[in-house]
Structure formats: C-alpha cells, structure tokens
Amino acid sequence: MTAASSAASLLDPFPWYARMRRQAPVVQDPDSGMWMVFGYPDVQRVLSDWRVFSSQQGRPRGEDAESALSSSMISTDPPRHRQLRTLVEQAFTPRQVRELAPRIGQLTHELLDQVQAGRLDFVHDFAYPLPVIVIAEILGIPAQDRDRFKRWSDQVVTGDRSGSREMAGYFATLIEQRRADPGPDLISGLLAAQLEGEHLNTQELLGFCILLLVAGNETTTNLLTNTVLCWQDAPEAYQRVRQDPELLSGTIEESLRYRSPVQSMFRTCVQDVELSGVTIPAGRPVLAWIGSANRDEQQFEQADTFDPARTPNRHLAFGNGIHFCLGAPLARLEASIALGAVLERLPELRVEPGTVLEPIESRIVAGVKRLPVQFG
Numbered sequence: 001m002t003a004a005s006s007a008a009s010l011l012d013p014f015p016w017y018a019r020m021r022r023q024a025p026v027v028q029d030p031d032s033g034m035w036m037v038f039g040y041p042d043v044q045r046v047l048s049d050w051r052v053f054s055s056q057q058g059r060p061r062g063e064d065a066e067s068a069l070s071s072s073m074i075s076t077d078p079p080r081h082r083q084l085r086t087l088v089e090q091a092f093t094p095r096q097v098r099e100l101a102p103r104i105g106q107l108t109h110e111l112l113d114q115v116q117a118g119r120l121d122f123v124h125d126f127a128y129p130l131p132v133i134v135i136a137e138i139l140g141i142p143a144q145d146r147d148r149f150k151r152w153s154d155q156v157v158t159g160d161r162s163g164s165r166e167m168a169g170y171f172a173t174l175i176e177q178r179r180a181d182p183g184p185d186l187i188s189g190l191l192a193a194q195l196e197g198e199h200l201n202t203q204e205l206l207g208f209c210i211l212l213l214v215a216g217n218e219t220t221t222n223l224l225t226n227t228v229l230c231w232q233d234a235p236e237a238y239q240r241v242r243q244d245p246e247l248l249s250g251t252i253e254e255s256l257r258y259r260s261p262v263q264s265m266f267r268t269c270v271q272d273v274e275l276s277g278v279t280i281p282a283g284r285p286v287l288a289w290i291g292s293a294n295r296d297e298q299q300f301e302q303a304d305t306f307d308p309a310r311t312p313n314r315h316l317a318f319g320n321g322i323h324f325c326l327g328a329p330l331a332r333l334e335a336s337i338a339l340g341a342v343l344e345r346l347p348e349l350r351v352e353p354g355t356v357l358e359p360i361e362s363r364i365v366a367g368v369k370r371l372p373v374q375f376g
C-alpha cells in the first residue's frame with residue numbers, strides 16, 4: 001500500500017488510481033493481503049452487493065469502542081441492518097434534518113463573524129467547529145466537551161485506539177443519563193425508538209453515537225475544506241459559482257466526486273467472485289477505492305476536470321445500495337448553508353501562497369489538517 005501512503009500521495013492519489021484502473025483494476029496487495037478494487041462498476045458492486053461483499057464479517061466483536069462501531073449500521077448485513085436503519089430513521093427523519101437549517105445558518109455566521117480581516121485557517125476557524133457543534137447539539141453534548149469530540153474523531157480515522165476507552169465510557173454514561181432523564185436530543189430519540197417492541201441495545205446505541213461522531217464531523221469538515229481545494233484547482237469554476245449561486249448545489253456534488261471525503265470502504269468477500277476477470281476468493285478482505293471510482297474515465301467524461309455543472313453525476317461519495325449514507329441530507333444541508341455564506345462573505349477566497357498542505361493520515365478519509373486562506 002506504499003504507493004498511496006506518503007504525504008504526497010495522500011494529497012494527490014489520483015495518478016496512482018488512474019494507473020491501477022489501467023493496469024490492475026482488481027489486485028491483491030502483497031503486504032496486507034487485502035484485495036483492492038479501483039474501477040467504478042466494481043466499486044459500485046462491492047458497496048451494494050451485500051450478499052457477496054459483507055459489511056459484517058471480518059469486524060471485531062466485543063464490548064470495547066471499536067467493537068461498538070462494528071455493531072452499528074455501517075458494519076451489519078441484512079436482516080439486522082434493515083432493523084437498525086429503521087429504528088434510527090425514526091429518530092433522524094428528513095423533517096428533523098430540515099429543521100436544523102436555521103441553527104446551522106446562525107452558527108455559520110457566528111463563526112464567520114469571528115474571522116479576522118483578510119485571512120483565516122479554514123479548517124480550524126470554520127470547517128471543523130461548524131459540524132462539531134451541530135453534531136454535539138444533535139446528540140445533546142455539553143459545549144465544553146466539543147474539543148474531545150475532535151480528538152476522538154481524529155483518532156478513529158487515523159487508526160489510533162488510545163482514546164477508544166475514554167470515548168466509549170463517555171457515551172455509555174451519556175446514554176444512561178438520557179435513559180433516566182430523556183430530553184429533546186437524538187440519543188433520547190434513539191432510546192425511545194422501537195420496532196415490533198424491540199429497542200436498540202446499549203452496544204448498538206454506542207456504535208451509532210461513534211458513527212455519527214465520525215461521519216457527521218470528520219467527513220463534513222473535509223467536504224467543506226476539499227471544496228476550497230477544488231476551487232484552488234479550478235479557479236474558473238470558483239468564479240462561475242460566485243457569479244451564479246444556482247451552481248452551488250452542483251459544486252457540492254462535484255466536490256464530493258472530485259475530492260471525495262471518504263476515499264475507501266472495507267468489505268469481506270463471502271464467496272468466490274469474479275471482478276474484471278479476476279477471482280477474489282471467499283473470506284478475503286476487500287477495499288473498495290471510492291476516490292478512484294469517482295475519477296473513472298469510463299463513467300465520467302473528462303473525469304479529472306472539476307465541473308460544477310456536471311450532469312449526470314452519479315458519484316459514490318455517500319456509498320451505494322442499502323448502506324447509502326443516512327447522514328447525506330445533513331451533510332448536503334450543512335455544505336449548502338456554509339459554502340453559500342463563504343461565497344457571500346469571503347470574496348476572492350484563495351489558499352495562502354506558500355502553504356504546505358499536511359494530509360490527514362488515513363486511507364479512509366481525505367482532507368488536510370489546516371488550510372490558511374486569504375480573502376477580499
């Protein structure tokens with residue numbers, strides 16, 4: 001996996017993806033033994049064909065935080081997946097997401113009000129705090145604990161397990177508090193949700209809290225930040241959306257495709273299966289490279305061009321099939337409000353000259369740790 005592990009390749013894995021799509025679209029990594037899939041049709045199948053590519057098998061089981069994440073929707077197969085998703089959807093409805101819009105707008109402008117004239121660190125000052133505050137308020141987390149959210153989220157996506165016990169203990173305590181004294185927050189709603197008399201158990205609740213923390217925080221932060229990097233790559237596209245705000249929705253979808261916040265997803269092959277003429281044996285781990293599929297020239301015309309008016313744009317940034325991201329409407333809502341305000345209030349936005357980008361050290365998510373920008 002060394003070809004995609006250095007800082008340079010984490011920032012720009014796309015030449016490697018293109019080479020693999022041409023030369024070895026389905027291949028076993030000699031170091032890890034994991035099978036890697038790069039082309040759009042194959043990645044789409046790995047993500048959607050749960051009968052062959054299991055989200056559940058190969059996951060750790062137990063009572064710790066990592067195992068709790070394995071009890072969440074993202075790590076289960078039908079029929080349990082359908083039951084979990086139905087329960088969670090009772091407490092996370094489209095209407096409830098839409099009702100968050102005024103608060104997201106208020107938070108967006110409060111953060112931009114604090115910006116010093118002419119410059120800011122787009123990650124630290126804006127793209128990180130906004131989704132963290134939103135998720136914290138949804139879950140009913142006290143404001144003073146938000147910084148711990150960021151630390152835990154970073155540890156999950158980089159594979160650092162040092163904070164897992166602390167995170168699990170925090171959420172377990174919070175769940176028990178809401179069980180005894182329910183409120184208007186999502187955890188209380190999840191505790192109340194039931195299907196045929198069945199509720200989520202504590203481990204499943206814990207898994208969903210951890211999943212929402214990471215998916216609702218890290219990926220939205222990276223969606224916002226990666227869009228600015230897309231504008232840096234394609235300044236003419238930035239000028240187009242400034243002049244025509246109707247292109248903002250298409251800009252967000254193209255950012256999701258062009259610099260996908262989630263670059264890869266794990267599955268386990270449960271039976272021998274052939275992809276692109278190569279047989280993957282049963283029982284083997286599979287890594288579907290979403291970031292590569294979203295740049296596949298066979299699926300997207302001029303795939304390496306950032307085009308906010310691209311249509312159709314059937315990217316796989318939110319997954320595919322039964323595991324399509326439940327939080328996609330919230331991420332799109334936050335991005336629409338936040339980036340709309342950025343276009344309005346931070347004119348002529350540009351990355352500060354001389355900036356050396358430092359990538360998040362992860363094969364799963366793609367983003368940068370800081371992004372100094374100038375405007376005006």
